[in-house]
Amino acid sequence: MTQKRQRSLLNRGDEACKILKEHLDKGDIIRVISHNDADGLSAAGMIGKAISTRNGQFHISIVSRLTDNFIKKLSNEKYQVFFFCDMGSANLPALSHLHGNVIIADHHQPIDSTTDTNIIHVNPHLFGFDGSRELSASGAAYLIIRGLEKSLASFALVGAFGDMQYFNEFIGMNRFIMEEGIKNGSVQTHEDLRIASRYDEPLYKALAYTFNPTLPGITANIEGSKEFLEKIGVSYAIRFQDLGAEEKDTLKSELIKINPEIFGEVFTDKRLPLTIRYLSDFAKLLDACGKNKEYGLAIGICLGEEEKSLEKALNLQRKYREGIIKGLEWIKREKPKKMEHIQYIYTEEKALKGVMGTIAGISFSLGLSDPSLPILALSRMDNQVKVSARATPKIIERGVDLGKALRDASSNFGGTGGGHDIAAGAMIPYRELENFLRLVDNIIGSQKKES
Numbered sequence: 001m002t003q004k005r006q007r008s009l010l011n012r013g014d015e016a017c018k019i020l021k022e023h024l025d026k027g028d029i030i031r032v033i034s035h036n037d038a039d040g041l042s043a044a045g046m047i048g049k050a051i052s053t054r055n056g057q058f059h060i061s062i063v064s065r066l067t068d069n070f071i072k073k074l075s076n077e078k079y080q081v082f083f084f085c086d087m088g089s090a091n092l093p094a095l096s097h098l099h100g101n102v103i104i105a106d107h108h109q110p111i112d113s114t115t116d117t118n119i120i121h122v123n124p125h126l127f128g129f130d131g132s133r134e135l136s137a138s139g140a141a142y143l144i145i146r147g148l149e150k151s152l153a154s155f156a157l158v159g160a161f162g163d164m165q166y167f168n169e170f171i172g173m174n175r176f177i178m179e180e181g182i183k184n185g186s187v188q189t190h191e192d193l194r195i196a197s198r199y200d201e202p203l204y205k206a207l208a209y210t211f212n213p214t215l216p217g218i219t220a221n222i223e224g225s226k227e228f229l230e231k232i233g234v235s236y237a238i239r240f241q242d243l244g245a246e247e248k249d250t251l252k253s254e255l256i257k258i259n260p261e262i263f264g265e266v267f268t269d270k271r272l273p274l275t276i277r278y279l280s281d282f283a284k285l286l287d288a289c290g291k292n293k294e295y296g297l298a299i300g301i302c303l304g305e306e307e308k309s310l311e312k313a314l315n316l317q318r319k320y321r322e323g324i325i326k327g328l329e330w331i332k333r334e335k336p337k338k339m340e341h342i343q344y345i346y347t348e349e350k351a352l353k354g355v356m357g358t359i360a361g362i363s364f365s366l367g368l369s370d371p372s373l374p375i376l377a378l379s380r381m382d383n384q385v386k387v388s389a390r391a392t393p394k395i396i397e398r399g400v401d402l403g404k405a406l407r408d409a410s411s412n413f414g415g416t417g418g419g420h421d422i423a424a425g426a427m428i429p430y431r432e433l434e435n436f437l438r439l440v441d442n443i444i445g446s447q448k449k450e451s
């Protein structure tokens with residue numbers, strides 16, 4: 001059964017690829033529109049890379065969401081083909097008005113599945129795969145691109161890491177892509193410490209920046225990290241890469257005592273520069289670029305503009321990580337406010353707004369929030385509130401779907417929202433905030449009952 005669904009999804013990807021090839025052969029510029037997170041950036045970068053290896057041309061726009069206004073603007077553009085990534089599945093009627101072909105590589109729950117003749121829709125949900133864990137938008141884009149250029153599987157896994165689809169293993173189509181990548185040499189896997197930034201930060205910082213898996217007492221705690229390394233007698237000021245074999249062994253056995261998940265399978269693409277060779281590091285760097293609105297920089301790195309761009313992105317990442325640490329310290333002080341079925345944090349502070357979703361996601365495993373309740377991170381934006389919601393796999397197992405909850409609740413108050421079961425977002429009017437929270441609390445409660 002799975003085999004058959006997989007075959008159908010692969011066929012859909014091939015169909016989309018055929019359209020893409022026809023346009024490339026005609027010399028058409030491929031118009032790419034993608035999302036501003038790590039998954040969307042990786043998808044756009046992968047498409048750009050595949051097109052340039054065929055000497056084709058592309059024009060990429062990165063947006064935070066697909067608005068009717070933006071689609072209207074696109075409808076005035078003279079392109080013959082539009083390629084949407086990480087978005088589009090919720091906009092089929094509007095996209096059917098674009099002239100030319102429309103290719104969608106999305107993994108969000110489609111709102112309706114009517115297919116117009118100009119749209120080719122590649123979405124795991126249409127084939128019974130879970131778009132939250134089994135395929136990212138980069139993965140969906142890869143299923144299209146692999147007919148042009150087979151060597152880009154690592155980008156698909158970067159997107160999956162970016163969207164937090166990896167929980168100790170890749171499953172579903174992600175696994176298929178991983179295996180294909182390993183087979184053709186674009187992905188390697190080995191057992192290793194799963195620490196961040198082994199090539200570009202001194203060890204004490206690398207450990208403090210290891211947010212996933214978390215190391216209690218060390219993650220987000222620069223001083224704690226230094227003390228830990230001093231105590232076990234491992235040099236803390238040099239990079240992990242430069243440690244001697246004996247020190248590496250000591251570090252490994254001491255870290256495993258803190259969290260066994262810190263050691264396990266890791267994924268690399270050895271063709272990439274060292275600082276982004278570990279695919280989880282690459283995802284984090286793209287995320288940092290996205291959060292800083294440095295989309296061109298992110299795409300440039302995907303396309304292989306190395307040295308200078310990488311240095312710039314790593315600097316952005318340093319600042320971003322300092323912001324995450326400050327944010328986590330803030331949650332620790334403030335504590336999330338609890339309702340019956342949800343908890344939330346709220347800020348009007350500019351410095352915190354950029355990291356709210358990220359710190360909400362990390363808060364569970366650091367023990368800063370209740371791991372049994374979804375958390376909503378709320379940032380005031382003038383008359384509106386930006387909502388980022390995060391859950392854990394355990395919460396999802398009880399029937400919770402944050403994407404549906406935020407979509408239904410926000411539309412009740414003239415806002416917009418949606419996403420995945422485990423991570424979702426919304427924009428709502430500030431004056432409705434309390435009503436919105438009450439409604440979300442209610443919806444989550446009934447989701448748990450129904451399951």
Ligand SMILES: [Mn+2]
Binds near residue numbers: 086
């Ligand atoms: Mn995505």
